[in-house]
Amino acid sequence: xxxxxxxxxxxxxxxxxxxxxxxxxxxxxxxxxxxxxxxxxxxxxxxxxxxxxxxxxxxxxxxxxxxxxxxxxxxxxxxxxxxxxx
Numbered sequence: 001x002x003x004x005x006x007x008x009x010x011x012x013x014x015x016x017x018x019x020x021x022x023x024x025x026x027x028x029x030x031x032x033x034x035x036x037x038x039x040x041x042x043x044x045x046x047x048x049x050x051x052x053x054x055x056x057x058x059x060x061x062x063x064x065x066x067x068x069x070x071x072x073x074x075x076x077x078x079x080x081x082x083x084x085x086x
Contacts, residue, residue: 015081023071029058 032055039047059066076082 015084016077017074017081018077019075021073022069023073024066025068025070026066029055029062029066032058 032051036048036051036055039045039051074085
C-alpha cells in the first residue's frame with residue numbers, strides 16, 4: 001500500500017514530501033496581537049482592555065476566515081517533486 005504523501009517517480013524512485021506549512025488569512029489578528037504586546041510592554045493597560053475587546057469581536061466575527069487555509073507550502077526531497085506539481 002502506497003502512502004498518499006509518497007509519489008511514484010518515472011525512475012523507480014519515490015518522491016517524498018519532507019515538510020508542509022499552511023498559511024491562514026489572519027494578518028489582522030496578528031497585527032492586533034502585536035499592538036497588544038506593545039501596550040503591555042509600555043504598561044498601557046487601559047489600551048490592553050480595549051484591544052482585548054477588539055480581539056474578541058474579531059475572533060467571533062471572523063472565526064471561519066481565520067481558520068481556513070489559504071496557502072500550503074510543500075517541500076519535497078528532490079526537484080522532480082516540484083516539477084511534477086507545475
